[in-house]
Amino acid sequence: MTRETLPHFLHASGRTFGKEEEQLVLEALRSGCLSKTGGSLVKRLEREFAAMLDLPFAVACSSGTAAVHLCISALHLEPGDEIIVPPITDIGTILPILWQNAVPVFADVEPLTMTLDPKDVSRKITSKTRAIIAVHLAGQMCEMESLRKIADERKVALIEDCSQAYWAEYKGKLAGTIGDMACFSLQQSKHVTCGEGGLLVTRNQEFAQTAGLFADKAWPRDINSLGSGRFLFLAQNYRMSELQGAVALAQIRKVEKIVARRRHSADSLSCLLTNLTAVSAPHIPAHTKHSYWLYMLHVTQPENGTHTQKIGDALAEQGVPAWVRYIADPLYLSPLFTQPATYGTSGYPFREYGAQKFERGLCPQAEAALDSVIAIHWNENLNSDHVKDIAAAIQLAAKQ
Ligand SMILES: Cc1ncc(COP(=O)(O)O)c(C=O)c1O
Structure with missing residues (x-):
């Protein structure tokens, strides 16, 4: 592919x-x-x-x-x-x-x-x-x-x-x-x-x-x-x-048709992944309906993100566009917050009003979650053959 x-x-x-x-x-x-x-x-x-x-x-x-x-x-x-x-x-x-x-x-x-x-x-x-x-x-x-x-x-x-x-x-x-x-x-x-x-x-x-x-x-x-x-x-x-x-x-x-098509193809992919153990489909609470801007693939044993990266690389090699981790880090670890780089050198408004320390550990669940996620770009024009190809690519990548 x-x-x-x-x-x-x-x-x-x-x-x-x-x-x-x-x-x-x-x-x-x-x-x-x-x-x-x-x-x-x-x-x-x-x-x-x-x-x-x-x-x-x-x-x-x-x-x-x-x-x-x-x-x-x-x-x-x-x-x-x-x-x-x-x-x-x-x-x-x-x-x-x-x-x-x-x-x-x-x-x-x-x-x-x-x-x-x-x-x-x-x-x-x-x-x-x-x-x-x-x-x-x-x-x-x-x-x-x-x-x-x-x-x-x-x-x-x-x-x-x-x-x-x-x-x-x-x-x-x-x-x-x-x-x-x-x-x-x-x-x-x-x-x-x-x-x-x-x-x-x-x-x-x-x-x-x-x-x-x-x-x-x-x-x-x-x-x-x-x-x-x-x-x-x-x-x-x-x-x-x-x-x-x-x-x-x-x-x-x-928009309604676009979302229906995204849902249909994403649900098909989730069905094709049920027997895999290394990765799982997005978690969707029963009282919600997902609209699939991204398909969030979860890696079961992320090993601090290294296994996730390997699976993501293998997907990329097979031509499946995805963002490993979705974003590199929680946003509070960006220089905007850590320096902070806001209004000149003033540090405003954080130095004057901020109470949070922008460092690792601030939101531990977010940090861990990013280690285990691969955000596959989803699209309303994916047909059933595309979905089968993506499932096959995930199956192969999951063997990493
Ligand atoms: C959750 C969320 N909020 C806000 C924005 C900002 O939108 P825009 O890029 O159109 O300024 C985006 C865009 O990616 C987004 O995903």
Whole structure:
């Protein structure tokens, strides 16, 4: 098997662009207006995406990282406020916290799903905690009932980061519908994409209004015509363009089918792996439905990661694209935190407000979990032959 034979998210083979995207891009071009301010496509995207999740509000923006920032902007944080995050995620979950002069506080993850461990979240809450960001990793939802309960009892916001988990489910509820706000990424590798882009959804009108303003320089356009120069608060330009909106609109209309196809092929692979002992299929709690951004293969005896690396190397040799460990280390071991490399040499906000020491041992379950995982890139265009090839490659690799 060669890498070219498997559909990949960086090629047309692994994406679902077609006539629908072409038509809407043409519509945008022919309208003569490529900015959301004068156009209709980004606004349609917002309306349709919110309706698909049965929520009243959505705000589109320029990236998933921007969408996290929009959620955080709606909380009107004070410098030094804390937000609880998992250490296994994309750094885009965390960067906006620092840009708001707030402090990310890492809570450990559950060993098998690598999503936030509610018990550790409870331990990490302080009087300064303002929110918990529940990252649904690889398509697996967090233990949302417990997190919702903690957030309500402690009166902090619950933000769902659904960038990797379009249409995943928890007890019949879609990802993005349980938190106070949720964000999605439309970056190239995601279930649906417009190259770069993001979406926030919420049922809270005030959050939606603040986020909408934050994405647009806090410029109240309804009452404030061009040049009148009344800007309401410190904000960003995170606007999505009409070209991105056109592609994203066509893409979100396909999301349900894309997730169904990913689920079907991933389930087939899991069936083909049942008699292996060296590796096992992703752990999926019975009350959740995975949406398979990645297929998290678990190595039974990781030997501090060395065995995992060998199996990963053997998979790579056979052309199966995968990230051994998903990310090299928990994010708190990045120089951003360990130096810290933030605002010049100030160490702000950690030196002023931080309580955690960013060193090995901070989240032991996360550290151990990464040793045992190989994140196979999953794709809606994998057919049954591809799945059989991947299973055969795993069987061979598992003999390492
Ligand atoms: C969980 C998670 N959050 C946030 C982001 C940031 O999204 P973007 O890359 O679109 O800024 C990503 C992207 O990979 C992600 O996977």
